[in-house]
Amino acid sequence: MATHHFEPSIYYTALGTYEPVLHIESGDTVATTTVDNSGRDAEDQPVTGGGNPQTGPFYIQGAAPGDTLAVYFDRVIPNRKIGRTATVVAPNVLDPYYVAAGLPKNSGAEWEIDVDEWTATLISPKTRLGDFCLPLEPMVGCFGVAAQGGQAISAVTSAEHGGNMDYRGFCQGATVYFPVFTEGALFFLGDGHAVQGDGEIVGTGIEISFDVEFTVNLIKDKRIHWPRGENEDYIFTAGNARPLDQAVQHATTEMVHWLIELGLEANEPHILLGQCVEYDVGNVFDPAYTMICKVKKSILRDIGLNIKPAL
């Protein structure tokens, strides 16, 4: 259960079978950094190109196809003062006729990030929004394992292996589970957001570099189909696809699988989900959209299921 301090020097913009940057054991923790979506680091200097450059891949010893990789985010925090966003809602998120009538130009905006005050404040452009200020909610936009079937899939999209899901719930304190498709799993992460609205509808969160600490745990011979996660209050599943309807199908089906693994049978997962399921929108901007299906742990405990602490 070592802690590795890893300083990245190479970044990938696809999640595939690349040369690992570090070999780690199940149970190990990695303290590292991520650059922002455009490749700028903690000094706000461009150290690589754009496209959600990823730190990693990290090779987890013993991981093999058919396993599941658990990643716990011990620490997820911006490591510089300046964050940036786009300033126009993406045309795929607005009515086509509204778009055809003309959208504002994307000028870009800058935000001051204050981790002591735990705020993000709009500093330019100057608008009627004034010193528009939001509490920080740091989250990891893109992370996951090497893609299925020997593919290398761009860090701007997502699939069964994770990727650019842009879900606000992927934050400090969350555990995320990925199906392993490749020897060593090959874990990547990047694209930190200091704050993000649901759906990442302007195409960015407040894009920023991060200090990150994560701990991996390998679950041998455990096959899942889509990313899963949990936090103190919920278990959840992620479906990534277009249209959003299909993301709903993937996430919901994966949740039915999970409830069956927890001991429910036949129509029991259905009856349960019918009256207590919750959905969160991950992203509705990227090539694949993300829908989250979640259930309160308290409800699962109430009906007697054995909800263990997250790995």
Next chain:
Amino acid sequence: MATHHFEPSIYYTALGTYEPVLHIESGDTVATTTVDNSGRDAEDQPVTGGGNPQTGPFYIQGAAPGDTLAVYFDRVIPNRKIGRTATVVAPNVLDPYYVAAGLPKNSGAEWEIDVDEWTATLISPKTRLGDFCLPLEPMVGCFGVAAQGGQAISAVTSAEHGGNMDYRGFCQGATVYFPVFTEGALFFLGDGHAVQGDGEIVGTGIEISFDVEFTVNLIKDKRIHWPRGENEDYIFTAGNARPLDQAVQHATTEMVHWLIELGLEANEPHILLGQCVEYDVGNVFDPAYTMICKVKKSILRDIGLNIKPAL
């Protein structure tokens, strides 16, 4: 500002230009009842057919196309002890190959509703879920005004006029705004749920008859495109369409319109929404899906917008 006590004797299963059951004034309150989705009343007796039979239509004096109708839910509460749900997630909400492998049969379930304890408890079938118990969250599944362009649109689906949106936020304390398409607006409501998971994914909430009290307010010469709403904490808009992506487009565009009406300009609504928009899934079961786009009132007040109390 009269209060009308109205006992329905006729129910419609489409929202169109039918003979009004009552003429009321802007500011008036109506205390009435709704039957459940299958036409059963407070005595659990079938008094009409299925298909979300609607109480109404109520004719609001002076309402005309181009106006907006505000409906405040003063009271929304189950008025009998038995509620019913389906017991299988709808096949359009699950992966097609999972569905093809075989789903459980829909046996139907019964729930005991206790408004004193504020609980819904599964009483049949007997399953591993035991006495599965959830807190009540009474909400109105289907309501709205006579549809656009002289249409009569089924109470199992939804569009610009509202209808079967099945959103959990349409509950006591919410104000909902509808575009008026017809003289008198012609307001309908029905399809009460004692509890419902997001998305109404088994095709039902806990279906039950309701006592309802609502107050209408007419906003003359105010044109909106899609239903809007507000509660103590949020303003929100509803988009109804398939795929869910299109519902996102309708709801988001309507919210941009609203923010512009509140005084923002150019890219300001976009910058604001980008980092603080939230989405709720209404339904992903009905012929039209429903997506809710919402913004915290506290954020709008922080930037100096004049957020008045709801009508």
Next chain:
Amino acid sequence: MATHHFEPSIYYTALGTYEPVLHIESGDTVATTTVDNSGRDAEDQPVTGGGNPQTGPFYIQGAAPGDTLAVYFDRVIPNRKIGRTATVVAPNVLDPYYVAAGLPKNSGAEWEIDVDEWTATLISPKTRLGDFCLPLEPMVGCFGVAAQGGQAISAVTSAEHGGNMDYRGFCQGATVYFPVFTEGALFFLGDGHAVQGDGEIVGTGIEISFDVEFTVNLIKDKRIHWPRGENEDYIFTAGNARPLDQAVQHATTEMVHWLIELGLEANEPHILLGQCVEYDVGNVFDPAYTMICKVKKSILRDIGLNIKPAL
């Protein structure tokens, strides 16, 4: 088997349970006219408002829910010289980012229709297309029966009852079958196009008034789910929905039903369709999109199915 000469004086813009304009018998033929999408008649005079005003409804004696109505188009021909189109591809048919970059303005275009030469020629605006000339392919854009469940559904959209399907194959010589939802079926028709590209992607065909002759035949106790049709070479089914994927599902499922009715069993319709199905795009512009699923009659005859002449 009378022939009725019917001159319309009232037009509806929704397909619902309106007062019939004429009662006819199964086997009867009606010779009538339709105005164009904007309500202009053979003299190019506005005689009613826009929105695909419909001639009808025609009440077919004896038709009842659970029956099928067959409509044969004996004659479908423009009855004036001027037709009109929009001049910009609809924003829902183009990439959102392409739309956001700015589309040309819709100026409207006029076309000269020559039924002797069987041509449509662009006469304004003057463009690099010159005297752009296409052969006539007159087709009926919107037609069908009163909608399901007592609904009145706008003539700009479509569903199980037909409506605004905008399919090029709905032309002279085609027989179209509709499920009957209402006593008398209540048949409507309008929205003639002299020519139309697949998908009606500018939102119009060459819009024009028509002389139409059609013959109805009632098939008692024959239940279909979606419109069907046939011509000399093909049988086909229509699915109307968004997204187009769902229209594919409806049309394909209806074709499987049809093949089973023709005597195939188990996986036989599947094997057959797999290697010889054809799809045509109806419309990808209207609120509901239309997909056509079709199979060559020659193939069905080759495998010994009894393909009778159309009704």
Next chain:
Amino acid sequence: MATHHFEPSIYYTALGTYEPVLHIESGDTVATTTVDNSGRDAEDQPVTGGGNPQTGPFYIQGAAPGDTLAVYFDRVIPNRKIGRTATVVAPNVLDPYYVAAGLPKNSGAEWEIDVDEWTATLISPKTRLGDFCLPLEPMVGCFGVAAQGGQAISAVTSAEHGGNMDYRGFCQGATVYFPVFTEGALFFLGDGHAVQGDGEIVGTGIEISFDVEFTVNLIKDKRIHWPRGENEDYIFTAGNARPLDQAVQHATTEMVHWLIELGLEANEPHILLGQCVEYDVGNVFDPAYTMICKVKKSILRDIGLNIKPAL
């Protein structure tokens, strides 16, 4: 303008930046073979795994990002007697409730391919379809260049680089154009079908190994966004995405680009497409669906555009 006779010994199941199997010049022809979707060769022996294994990649000297690669299919012909199909329409192509009611089992079917008679005949299972016989229409299901941005994308799906488009028009005599994303372009091909219905709705065409001969031509500094093609009668574009609506958007937008390159301006491509565009469905089975947008060359010549013979 050499002709290379190339015998494959390695196959890839993703289209990415792999070691080229052959370096060729623009203008060269390659005569080679492809195995079927499951990896069986001309002797019907398994020589590699399943997943649409691809012959290639072929490195085209001088090709660089920003160029276009033209591939002409000189010869596309089955090279063995046995072909195979699935026997059930895929559940994503049928109504969800129809699927939930139970589909037939997929038993697999075998077909005898006779290139002298130019027929495919169902030989097993024995069904009411008898000796179901269709004319051959050999086509290449999956082909394209190394994917965009250093990705390796599975040969079961498609994107801007081509891939598994399963369009019946990709046959002998067609020229197909791909955007080049990588040095050498890296052309792959495989997944031959002796016959296929539109949409590949059972998830297979008649899967078979092929003898293929193709000629490449490099167009320097010519940037296209999506695959394009032409044959004697049509120019066409391919869009690959879900839902099919989005594939329509990609294909239509690419066609507008093409018409502008041919000399049209402003609303001219729109007016033209509006009344003469045609769409073909490529596949509606794979992870990305394919829609083809096409225009008759004769129409383009009629309005004076310079339509050169294909490369």
